[in-house]
Amino acid sequence: MVLVTAIIKPHALDTVREALSYLGIAGMTISEVKGFGRQRGHTEIYRGAEYRVEYVPKIKVEVLSSAEMADEVVEVVTKAARTGKIGDGKIWVTAVDSVTRIRTGETGPGAI
Amino acid sequence: MVLVTAIIKPHALDTVREALSYLGIAGMTISEVKGFGRQRGHTEIYRGAEYRVEYVPKIKVEVLSSAEMADEVVEVVTKAARTGKIGDGKIWVTAVDSVTRIRTGETGPGAI
Amino acid sequence: MVLVTAIIKPHALDTVREALSYLGIAGMTISEVKGFGRQRGHTEIYRGAEYRVEYVPKIKVEVLSSAEMADEVVEVVTKAARTGKIGDGKIWVTAVDSVTRIRTGETGPGAI
Amino acid sequence: MQHLLVHLQAAAAPSFSDKPYLNTGDNAWQMTAATFVALMSVPGLAVLFGGLVQKKWVVNTMLMTFAGFAAVLIVWVLWAYHMGFGSPLLRGANWKPSSDPITNFFANFIGRPGTTLSSTGEEAQASIPLVNPGMPAFALPAASVVYFQFVFAAITPLLFLGSVLSRIKFKVWVIFVPLWTSLAYTVNAFLLWGGGYWAQQGAGDFSGGYVIHLAAGTTGFVAAAMIGPRIKKDREKALPHSLPLVAIGAGIVWLGWNGFNGGDPYFASANAAAAIINTNMATAAALLTWVLWDVFLGPAKKPTFLGAVNGMVVGLVAITPSAGYVNGAGALLIGAIDSTIVWMAWTYLSRARFMKKVDDAMGVVYTHGIAGFFGGLLLGVFADPTVVEYQSVAGSKISLRGALYGHPKQVLIQLLAALTIIMWDALVTFVILKVISFFTPLRMSDEDCEIGDLAVHGEEGYPETEGVSRILPGYGETIGVPVPSAAPADGSITVGGGA
Amino acid sequence: MQHLLVHLQAAAAPSFSDKPYLNTGDNAWQMTAATFVALMSVPGLAVLFGGLVQKKWVVNTMLMTFAGFAAVLIVWVLWAYHMGFGSPLLRGANWKPSSDPITNFFANFIGRPGTTLSSTGEEAQASIPLVNPGMPAFALPAASVVYFQFVFAAITPLLFLGSVLSRIKFKVWVIFVPLWTSLAYTVNAFLLWGGGYWAQQGAGDFSGGYVIHLAAGTTGFVAAAMIGPRIKKDREKALPHSLPLVAIGAGIVWLGWNGFNGGDPYFASANAAAAIINTNMATAAALLTWVLWDVFLGPAKKPTFLGAVNGMVVGLVAITPSAGYVNGAGALLIGAIDSTIVWMAWTYLSRARFMKKVDDAMGVVYTHGIAGFFGGLLLGVFADPTVVEYQSVAGSKISLRGALYGHPKQVLIQLLAALTIIMWDALVTFVILKVISFFTPLRMSDEDCEIGDLAVHGEEGYPETEGVSRILPGYGETIGVPVPSAAPADGSITVGGGA
Amino acid sequence: MQHLLVHLQAAAAPSFSDKPYLNTGDNAWQMTAATFVALMSVPGLAVLFGGLVQKKWVVNTMLMTFAGFAAVLIVWVLWAYHMGFGSPLLRGANWKPSSDPITNFFANFIGRPGTTLSSTGEEAQASIPLVNPGMPAFALPAASVVYFQFVFAAITPLLFLGSVLSRIKFKVWVIFVPLWTSLAYTVNAFLLWGGGYWAQQGAGDFSGGYVIHLAAGTTGFVAAAMIGPRIKKDREKALPHSLPLVAIGAGIVWLGWNGFNGGDPYFASANAAAAIINTNMATAAALLTWVLWDVFLGPAKKPTFLGAVNGMVVGLVAITPSAGYVNGAGALLIGAIDSTIVWMAWTYLSRARFMKKVDDAMGVVYTHGIAGFFGGLLLGVFADPTVVEYQSVAGSKISLRGALYGHPKQVLIQLLAALTIIMWDALVTFVILKVISFFTPLRMSDEDCEIGDLAVHGEEGYPETEGVSRILPGYGETIGVPVPSAAPADGSITVGGGA
Numbered sequence A, B, C: 001m002v003l004v005t006a007i008i009k010p011h012a013l014d015t016v017r018e019a020l021s022y023l024g025i026a027g028m029t030i031s032e033v034k035g036f037g038r039q040r041g042h043t044e045i046y047r048g049a050e051y052r053v054e055y056v057p058k059i060k061v062e063v064l065s066s067a068e069m070a071d072e073v074v075e076v077v078t079k080a081a082r083t084g085k086i087g088d089g090k091i092w093v094t095a096v097d098s099v100t101r102i103r104t105g106e107t108g109p110g111a112i
Numbered sequence D, E, F: 001m002q003h004l005l006v007h008l009q010a011a012a013a014p015s016f017s018d019k020p021y022l023n024t025g026d027n028a029w030q031m032t033a034a035t036f037v038a039l040m041s042v043p044g045l046a047v048l049f050g051g052l053v054q055k056k057w058v059v060n061t062m063l064m065t066f067a068g069f070a071a072v073l074i075v076w077v078l079w080a081y082h083m084g085f086g087s088p089l090l091r092g093a094n095w096k097p098s099s100d101p102i103t104n105f106f107a108n109f110i111g112r113p114g115t116t117l118s119s120t121g122e123e124a125q126a127s128i129p130l131v132n133p134g135m136p137a138f139a140l141p142a143a144s145v146v147y148f149q150f151v152f153a154a155i156t157p158l159l160f161l162g163s164v165l166s167r168i169k170f171k172v173w174v175i176f177v178p179l180w181t182s183l184a185y186t187v188n189a190f191l192l193w194g195g196g197y198w199a200q201q202g203a204g205d206f207s208g209g210y211v212i213h214l215a216a217g218t219t220g221f222v223a224a225a226m227i228g229p230r231i232k233k234d235r236e237k238a239l240p241h242s243l244p245l246v247a248i249g250a251g252i253v254w255l256g257w258n259g260f261n262g263g264d265p266y267f268a269s270a271n272a273a274a275a276i277i278n279t280n281m282a283t284a285a286a287l288l289t290w291v292l293w294d295v296f297l298g299p300a301k302k303p304t305f306l307g308a309v310n311g312m313v314v315g316l317v318a319i320t321p322s323a324g325y326v327n328g329a330g331a332l333l334i335g336a337i338d339s340t341i342v343w344m345a346w347t348y349l350s351r352a353r354f355m356k357k358v359d360d361a362m363g364v365v366y367t368h369g370i371a372g373f374f375g376g377l378l379l380g381v382f383a384d385p386t387v388v389e390y391q392s393v394a395g396s397k398i399s400l401r402g403a404l405y406g407h408p409k410q411v412l413i414q415l416l417a418a419l420t421i422i423m424w425d426a427l428v429t430f431v432i433l434k435v436i437s438f439f440t441p442l443r444m445s446d447e448d449c450e451i452g453d454l455a456v457h458g459e460e461g462y463p464e465t466e467g468v469s470r471i472l473p474g475y476g477e478t479i480g481v482p483v484p485s486a487a488p489a490d491g492s493i494t495v496g497g498g499a
């Protein structure tokens, strides 16, 4: 099994979720992160002084899937999250040794 | 060495922490995440309109451990976090190539 | 390719970022986490009662890099984040099977 | 006799006066009431609306409130006050009522513009030319009345701001408000309060059910229609970002209304006190009524805080036209009835295609427009002639008689006055916005709407939390330094939708 | 003579009056003072308590405050005002004081219910039958006094709300409050302010140290005991969620107290001004005293903001019974002494098993109950007979004499009055809650308590932040759309403990 | 005659009075105005500044505000009021003006200390010895004036608190404030308001452009220089944490100013009303002016909310010295001109090395110091002699004449008075802080500054959010229990910089 991790733009999340559910993947875990990269942050003004905010808010999506589906997941997420503008994000895949569903204790692909 | 990642219900955290400390594991890193899965979100009302919140708040627990202890860690967390109801969460284990303790620079299992 | 994950003290982030950019690494993803470990939390007072906060706020830094650079990245981060006091944090390295840049769809080291 | 004089002396001796017209108690109350009303706008509505919008719009909302408040005052003292409360513009000196109602109407339609800037414009005895003959002489300086009427004029645009939030351009807002005040509000005020046509016909509007709330509802609805809806995302997920902010605003609005309705007799009189308690009674009844409907017919059958606030606002608006004309029983009933009407409209009428098309962000057309409209009609029903505002100059009591007390025609008069306001304000709003739209778009770009405050003002409501510092306390040392003010960040402002 | 008249005319001429009893200055002040006091409740206490509870309870806290405020007004104008300030219920027309104190007591225990709804009930001269013979005639309309007394009646339940927060059922709250107001508060008021038994015995309670604060402390404690504690988690981790909200509430409460104590002479008199400055002096002394104790004996030996707020509240409560009866030195001492007493009780008495068992969420029994109890006794010590409230009708000065000025018995009278309030309010609270509990449980289910606002009201305090949008700005497009109001979410409300 | 008496009776009969000096309308207004001003401090400035600082400093900021407010009152009633408004200290009973200005100056420099604690100190007729001969007798009790002047004395340190936030030690603050009030503020007040030297020379300061705002700007600047800057990180990333808090504070400050400037005639007079409307006009003009400069010359060429608030504050300060001396046109111009001056200074002068060195956290030296300084000079230009404050005892009108009305010397007098204030306050501030610094460091340790509230007060502004509970709702069961108060957490307080 693998874990697919995607860093995406916040507004792409819905499309990504939908796209994944077409693949039959309903489960995922998401979190707020801040990204640094080619895409630049913005400027804010307080009491006449400007401040740079260098990070860019992003969403991290983590999806467990079977190894076979990994490529498909990556492809689907790539398409769903792409705007073509700088800052669209990254996807990476790591191998997972085991997965357990806490509720039942079952392990392996069925636990996903 | 391995990294054990668990997505659990927020209120299970204390039990999990206690259970791990019986195993002699005191260190861990946690973060707030939002989960999507079989467990559904809730409904809120504002000015007469209803809104669905589809995600469910979860806690992600990350524990570095030696490869030998991995199974034990998974087992202990599974037991501690289980309520038997949908949404109890997942645990997955990934291999870790190296671990460093920043303070001392030491690496390997001793750095955990 | 590898993913280097570092748990550091919040105020070390700037130094870490700078240090990495000397290595030519500009991209990274960060998030707020809470750490448990040897370093203890603090006490707060509300209306005469004291409360313990046991966790310590930390920053998690995730950096994708080529496998060759991994050691260098770890070394640089270790140095930049070190204060020598308890709670400086951990760094771990995991293997990554594939990396994709969403914007272009390119994969492999060039996508980082 | 000796005794009487001594008594009088004890009572009155301490007063000093270089202004023989002045009654210090009346003036104390008028200044106080005006201050309470002003607080309803800043910070009241600023945070009531500020709490109800998404976090990304809170700065824009608050800035439009403060700036709108300021902008009205400038035109008010330069020309608008006299257009609402001065001598009629379209009347010769020797004008006599004509047999043609249209002629009469326009002769009593609006006042002659003029400033209030001179020392006498501020310190001389207050006077409203067409009203003076009927009511006791003001015991107040002009400044007290000009300022009191200003806070009313100022809150009206701030109410309809609620309809156009989260997409109207800031520049359009600060241009529209003074124009609307000059052309629409002044007419509303003149017709009903300045002694104009509808006042002469016997229409009642104690504190602005029509002049202010019906006007705000109408204007907001028309403006929302013309400016177009919020962006899809904002409209579909119109989640408030802070209910405690709403509570602060709501509390100040409720009690500020003690000045709103209590200040309108222009005297610290028994009627002022009656207006205050009636206001609170109608509000309490309306709040509880709304909560009850929520519990029995609401989407989740639960009492909700924002429902209670809706009910509260409706109660305040409902009693505004009649606060000093009805007795306590009337006040309770008006609150309960109007709250029921607006609850039903809010729940069922809002499903009508027509209502759905117009994106009235805060529902001003319900809680102010419909509430004010029916509040005015209910005055026609419940006005109790034994509730006396004051003795007129002629010695007779000034009061109104509603349908329940044998004068059903009052309802008709109220209705016609209401229709006049609706038509005039809709027309003026349409024309002003149309004209502005020739020069500049009325709405922000969709990209700006995606981002919100940061795009429009370069500010966020909770900068430290949203910004780097909460997550990165040590960050500032290298990158958080103020950048030279001329250098805009390259590729900057990409947060939010663009991110 | 000529001169005198001219002078008088200059002074008094501007006043108009269709109400010969009216003094505009007094009325202006009474309406203003009432508004200040009302602001203490909404938004004052709503956000003071709202900030002190956890985020998951802020909506519930604020809604109970607004709804409680509204509910009291309804019963107040329908029957309760006259039960507190009307003619005695249990007395014949020709009643004469008997030699039996019990008979006298019950004959002067409570007033006859009646509404204040008619136009004369609002606009006629104010009058409190048993008090009139002694004090100068009110220069106020009834509405001013009814409303002023309402804001006192309304704040009392809102104070003891602090004891039962985070578990009392909303339904129980809105039923309990009107009943308690009708049966307990009216008696408190009648006994001490309506000219009832303890007033006749010479007990003093300038603005409600007993009628309000001791009553709130007692009622809150008994109610908290009967309803049971908050769920374990909430009680053990009773962390406030926003100190700035507390500051807003606290500031409004402090200065609102200028109306609270300054309005009680019923005249805009020298005594009103003295009461105001005394109030602030006692509060300043108590605040600083509490901070000093915190620094020297507190858990962390640090000055704390919530400690300062505690001290402030204690100072305000402490001076309330005596604000217009003591001089400035007395005010400073009362503030410092009572603050010390309550600090000690809060720190040490709270360790007693008995006190630990009852979960008085906000510690109302300390900051209002104990503070009010000792504040009343300290009046018995420090009342300075040269501080004159006003001249009675008979011409003598109305004032109180404390132990320091040769009248130690005053302390005893105060003590007995206090005990009466404690016993009656505890009894009434017990009985009402007992009866209610036959029909419906007094507390929410533990599951609802786990979740908080969302379970009870379907709302959260900071919906956007808590909800999807902060993390997922683009979310609304597909899933955030309002669902048809009839369709409850399946498997819904699983957040929080259940998650 | 008969008629006249009847009329008088109608007007005046209802008043009761055991205090023949009392005018109830004046007193009602004075108490109300004082309450409005007090609200500007708590909660006004507490949350205005609280919102402008980082989250980690909000508790410290609010606690210093509340404690400073309390501390001033204690010294005010014990000795300071009489030093500002009593009989001159350095003058014999038979003193006659000398030909030597220095002698005259010091003979009219400060009053004799004394308490206001007795019953007559509170309830007797108010009186300011050196001022009485010229103005109509106060129709107020002493307590009204003592309290009104207290709220002015109290807000002054709270304004310069803005300069020294986020590093001054709490202990130093609560020692410095009473000393500064006793030695600096009293002199300011005596010189201009207590009938002292500059009042005798004809300098005007209606409500404290010099006594309060110039004083606050000067003191804040000197204190900031002596205490040193905030830690580097805090200064470089001085991000406000909540603009809605700022809005609440700003709104209360704006409208509280109606009491600030409206209360200063000491009578509920026409001049009071004029002062109120002038205040609002100058503020509206200044706010819009600042926003315009922001749009045309600002760093991002955008209208900003905090810019609007800056402009608002400048307008309020600008008009303060002249609110009741200028007409409406003057008010508008003063607002616009002073706002322009301060905008330029804020933008360009702030780049001067000298200004950069001193870390005036909130920019008090600009928005109060410079604004007040020029506001006072503009009074010298625009004072309109036909704007009459009141008739003097001698019968002549009390008013001021500015350069525009033929009296250019007024500008010079204003300038000299301003310089006196600047020099004296700078000197006193320097000396007091120097002396304190011999006993204790003026600033917190850098470690404490890193952490903020938690280190200094053991509290955080948003504890639940910052703490475990938001992330870990179930956490409390095992570890969140209150620890025995004596046991400090080992290795504790390591959050923030140390983390």
Ligand SMILES: Nc1ncnc2c1ncn2[C@@H]1O[C@H](COP(=O)(O)OP(=O)(O)O)[C@@H](O)[C@H]1O
Residues within 6 Å of the ligand: A007, A034, A035, A036, A037, A038, A039, A040, A056, A058, A085, A086, A087, A088, A089, A090, C026, C027, C028, C029, C030, C062, C063, C064, C065, C101, C102, C103, C112
């Ligand atoms: N080396 C990296 N390691 C981890 N995350 C990265 C790395 N580089 C970029 N990211 C993440 O990807 C996001 C997008 O990267 P960016 O360089 O801005 O645009 P793009 O992916 O279009 O080239 C960043 O905001 C950051 O969150």
Ligand SMILES: Nc1ncnc2c1ncn2[C@@H]1O[C@H](COP(=O)(O)OP(=O)(O)O)[C@@H](O)[C@H]1O
Residues within 6 Å of the ligand: A026, A027, A028, A029, A030, A062, A063, A064, A065, A101, A102, A103, A112, B007, B034, B035, B036, B037, B038, B039, B040, B056, B058, B085, B086, B087, B088, B089, B090
């Ligand atoms: N495929 C997945 N990848 C990553 N996280 C998942 C996945 N499926 C579920 N999760 C996480 O596990 C949580 C629980 O899953 P859910 O399906 O609701 O219940 P259960 O684990 O009892 O079957 C989810 O809220 C989500 O955070």
Ligand SMILES: Nc1ncnc2c1ncn2[C@@H]1O[C@H](COP(=O)(O)OP(=O)(O)O)[C@@H](O)[C@H]1O
Residues within 6 Å of the ligand: B026, B027, B028, B029, B030, B062, B063, B064, B065, B101, B102, B103, B112, C007, C034, C035, C036, C037, C038, C039, C040, C056, C058, C085, C086, C087, C088, C089, C090
């Ligand atoms: N076994 C572990 N698994 C995951 N994270 C850990 C583990 N042990 C420590 N950490 C993280 O590292 C941080 C620092 O660890 P700590 O033991 O306090 O100090 P040090 O690293 O100096 O020995 C912790 O706050 C936690 O976030």
